[in-house]
Amino acid sequence: MKAPQENAPLRSTFPRGPRDEQTTHAILAEGLVKRFGDTTALDGVDLAVRRGTVLGLLGPNGAGKTTAVRILATLLRPDSGRATVGGYDVVHDAHQVRRLIGLTGQYASVDETLTGLENLILIGRLLGLSRPEARGRGRELLAEFRLEDAANKAAKAYSGGMRRRLDLAASLVGRPQVLYLDEPTTGLDPRSRNEMWDIVRDLVSGGVTVLLTTQYLEEADLLAEEIVVIDHGRVIATGTPDELKGRVGAQTLAVRARYPVDTPIVESIVAQVAGRAPEAQGGLLTVPVTDPAVLPAVVRRLEEAEVAIGELALRGSSLDEVFLALTGHRAEDETEDQNQPERILA
Amino acid sequence: MTAAATAATGAAVALPRRVNPVEGLRHTFTLAWRSLVQLKHNPLELLDLSVQPIMFVVLFTYVFGGAISGSTGDYLTFALPGIVVQNALFASVTTGVGLNTDLTKGVFDRLRSLPIARSAPLAGRIIADTVKQAWSIALILGLGVILGFRVHGGVQGVLAAFVLLLVFSLAVSWIAVLVGLLAADPEKVQIFAFVVVFPLTFTSNAFVPADTMPGWLQAWVDVNPVTILADAVRGLLSGGAAATQVGQSLLWAVAIAAVFAPIAVRTFKRRV
């Protein structure tokens, strides 16, 4: 009865017409608040994810990303506010919501003593598949995630990347309509990261709605139709990647003069070319830019001025720089005294 | 948005609101299967379940036997029921260790995000642990018989002892569940087991008769539930009078369950 394929026809049974929001949005959240003792993890968060799209929830450590995901996955109750998934309330219709979702948490949640295949069979059986169906689905997913060779190895012998893939496979056994991915690429090497991105794109082209949390602007930019930036449990910016880039600068130009004495000249050249004053940290000048053509332009101007360059780079904006641009303060500003170096993101 | 959401819920004909009981039972057995399959991959746990009891029986019999009872056979007859009881208490704690492992490793979150009966993860685990418990009780009794333990209580006696031990350890496993839900990591649950079970069993008449202990200790030994349970099992296995001790053991089991089950369930629900 729980055969996930049966979820598919459901889509057409949602009310149409006036209840447009419900039909166009797979996830809707309104004013979510969650406190843990004195910590306010979420402080009134609104989210709307259209069906079949990816929403990137972007924020630094402790922003409240995981808390939001856990509420939408029915694992936590919000203190106030409400949320629906596929039209079902995450608190009152939790059971129905669970039939629609797949969750890949921030930390792999596979049973380490079972083999990869057994892990997937377990989930399949719990979702109502017969033994052969569950085994077949498990094998299919293992093949898809390049884990065939490790099918009969205990998951504790898996590498971090393999465990992540198994974890993702486990959340796909029931072919969910809505998938939560909580920092799916944190800690992965570049190759595994690219693979993960491909998988997400595949799923979305298959009609799955994805809510993805990340600390990387680049990742949100690559995958998400819409990005919501949160900090301290509040939404501080919402928009398409292009909109945010327009406001923030997708890339950062970093220049250092070889001789510190030249720094002021470099500073004025960069300011002229980029159209705004750079940030100076030590001798390093950084400025967000929207147009990659500034790089050759700066090089030319520096040459003309006969200034020796010590360092020159155009790189993706870090979340820190996004924050600086969006809020006017660095992400770590308010917690300087709490000695939290992990908040300083590169 | 409230109206819209409610209306959409009206379309819920397609998705049932909750798990039907038959499915819930299937979820429970699937999760029990999972706990038992773990044994296959975690030989250490099987070792815990088998080697530890064997070691206890053999060591106690040959090391203490002569000194305490004059002969290994006599001692075995006295101590085997005590060893069974101690082992059952230790085995009960595994429920808490496993539960805590699931909680700290995130497996529990995965299970909770699935459309399954809320009670299945706990119920499945308890069923699997009862099977493991039965296995180690049978192992100790079987080994005891090989080493010279004489059963005079007949098949009914053995079965009654078996059931009594299972009932008692099921009650104790509620304490383990509670500790498993509250402890920060599985090791802490283990430590709890050692700190509680060792003193409790050694200050009973599980391994030695109480007559040589100081008076104050004897007073405690007499009321220690481990003494009562060990005497009940002795009586049932040897065919002696056991009705009082069996009754008292059951009362203890009921009392433990009555106190700890509701607290454990409430704590569990808060996390589910």
Ligand SMILES: Nc1ncnc2c1ncn2[C@@H]1O[C@H](COP(=O)(O)OP(=O)(O)OP(=O)(O)O)[C@@H](O)[C@H]1O
């Ligand atoms: N169970 C909990 N008990 C107490 N505090 C919590 C709990 N869960 C989260 N918090 C706090 O709530 C805040 C938000 O945490 P959350 O895990 O949602 O952040 P996050 O954005 O996922 O961070 P990260 O990038 O580190 O995963 C943090 O200050 C965190 O310490």
Ligand SMILES: [Mg+2]
């Ligand atoms: Mg997180």
